Amino acid sequence: QVSDTLAKEGPSSPSYDWFQTDSLVTIVIYTKQKDINLDSVIVDHQDDSFRAETIIKDYSYIIHMGLSHEIQEDFSVRVVENVGKIEIVLKKKENTSWKRLGHPLENHNLLIPKKDTGLYYRKCQLISKEGVTHDTKLFCLMLPPSTHLQVPVGQHVYLKLTITGTEIVKPYTPVSDFLLSEFKEPVLLNNKYIYFLIKIYPAGLFTPELDHLHIGDFVSVSNPEGNFKISQFQELEDLFLLAAGTGFTPMVKILNYALTNIPGLRKVKLMFFNKTEDDIIWRSQLEKLAFKDKRFDIEFVLSAPTSEWNGKRGYISPALLSQFLKRSLDNSRVLICICGPTPFTEQGIRLLHDLNFSKDEIHSFTA
Ligand code: FAD
Ligand code: NAD
Structure with missing residues (x-):
């Protein structure tokens, strides 16, 4: 399904397959690349759509489907680095046999330049907000259980809020809590939390709104971007x-x-x-x-x-x-x-x- 021009310019096209047991459905992505890891794939299941975006150099390979049956919220993602294989294991809601995985949605089974994929968002919950300096705060957001996303070193994401009826989007660079770790209990589910250090500008458009959010409120977080390698x-x-x-x-x-x-x-x-x-x-x-x-x-x-x-x-x-x-x-x-x-x-x-x-x-x- 990959057009000739893309196939010539970009990496060779990945493919996917799926298999099932009574209780599980496993989707396997063969990336045909060796330098992939858990940062390379972003998986979301929301609003009846299942989407897995695999980043291969400057391209994205997208699996995007309406699944044929219901699945449980959480799933696991595994990468077999030496063969470039990604396995996403979904848990069936009911132990029935699936005749097909689902129906294709936008960009399904395509390898497209990353810049053409558009920003994809999921809603994350504000878990904590702590003052760091007089105007800068550490925000902790939690990814939904139905998302696998790790922001690579040197990359940023976009945060989106609807402010008086208009969607406003600004870029922010997640930080790790390693500088804080000796002061805090180590947190379980580490990959579910994303930390941001954000300066609040009283006359700014976005940051005062972010600052006014309550614990438990939601902010949309995009896929990572950036050219640091x-x-x-x-x-x-x-x-x-x-x-x-x-x-x-x-x-x-x-x-x-x-x-x-x-x-x-x-x-x-x-x-x-x-x-x-x-x-x-x-x-x-x-x-x-x-x-x-x-x-x-x-x-x-x-x-x-x-x-x-x-x-x-x-x-x-x-x-x-x-x-x-x-x-x-x-x-x-x-x-x-x-x-x-x-x-x-x-x-x-x-x-x-x-x-x-x-x-x-x-x-x-x-x-
Ligand atoms: P804005 O509305 O943009 O205003 C900012 C300040 O400029 C205010 O004081 C405002 O009064 C003043 N201002 C606005 N317009 C004018 C004007 N025309 N003339 C004079 N003054 C004006 N920020 C972080 O805190 N943490 C991060 O991790 C972070 N990561 C980033 C990553 C990237 C890749 C980039 C590009 C930016 C990043 N930023 C980060 C900055 C962030 O994206 C926002 O620009 C910042 O939060 C300000 O947003 P705002 O809408 O609140 O303020
Ligand atoms: P600030 O106003 O507190 O200034 C911090 C220091 O920057 C100053 O002390 C000064 O040394 C230097 N500086 C400021 N203006 C300068 C000028 N005109 N010439 C030379 N040096 C100057 O900074 P802030 O409010 O914390 O702003 C941080 C900036 O970093 C924002 O513009 C933000 O967008 C940007 N940022 C970018 C990225 C990114 O691109 N990935 C990530 C995070 C922040």
Whole structure:
């Protein structure tokens, strides 16, 4: 069913099959790819439609059906990485034999460019909301039991609310709670929760509405997007993170991933730009991490400090960067990630080019 042009340009087309026992229906997706994992597939069962989107490079392979019989709310997803196989095990509501899986819905059994799939949403419940700084809060949303979704490192999702009859959508980057974990009981069902650090702008369109939600209210959450790739960490030795304000959010998962999963990593340095001390997100947690893990260093830079501030001051500048971006070895493999207000990021990229860092050594997070 894949058009010739797509098949020629993109990866070879996946296929699917299904089988059943008395109580279970298993859908198997053969991706024909080896680098897939549990982040690669997003599964939803809502409003009588079953949808599984498998991300293969810049393409999506979609199974989208109205199932022929009812199923229970929860299901399991398994990936057999070495053969590129995904198994989704559904539980039948009644132990009857299904003659067919269901009828096809939009885009079913197609491999289409990811940019053409449109945003797909599911409603998530607000579980908690905690103040982090005077204007930034940690929101915890819970995915429905009938969704499997994991947001990959470096990617964001869109949150959607209906505000006075109009749907408003804004992008947010989930964080992990690893910086908080020593203060909290480990949570079960970890993959069901998505955490966001969000700054509330009193005159903003979206964030005041989000802030007014009550525990138990619903927010729609889209599939993940973004062009950061884990492969950018390959054989990395030095990782430099330049974050301003809530531009810190993509750095949280990056930091966690880098410190746990990059074997040859020697140094991770975060330069965190804020207006004042009160604006610094998770300051003491970052300081504790730097104390605990000798590979990690943190430097705070304030653009509007009080006179008591002894640390670095100002906006991003050649002087700050040239001093900070020291390779641990002359030829070490580096990656610099940068995120913050657009003028900060643009200025930062210009300065990094001036300091002779190549395009491949810089990743900027933008819309
Ligand atoms: P807006 O209505 O956009 O207003 C923001 C501020 O600008 C307010 O103070 C408002 O008064 C002022 N303003 C609006 N319009 C004007 C104007 N014309 N002139 C002057 N001032 C104006 N934010 C986070 O907090 N956490 C995240 O994890 C996060 N992730 C992001 C990921 C991506 C990929 C991107 C692109 C952005 C991300 N953001 C994040 C920012 C987020 O998407 C919103 O832009 C932010 O929450 C503001 O939304 P708002 O509707 O409340 O405010
Ligand atoms: P803020 O106003 O508190 O500023 C934080 C710091 O940014 C300042 O202290 C300063 O050092 C720097 N800065 C601000 N304006 C600057 C300028 N004109 N030139 C140079 N440096 C400047 O920041 P905030 O309110 O927390 O905003 C964070 C921004 O990050 C938002 O614009 C948000 O959209 C963006 N963001 C983007 C992503 C993404 O693209 N993936 C993710 C999260 C946040």
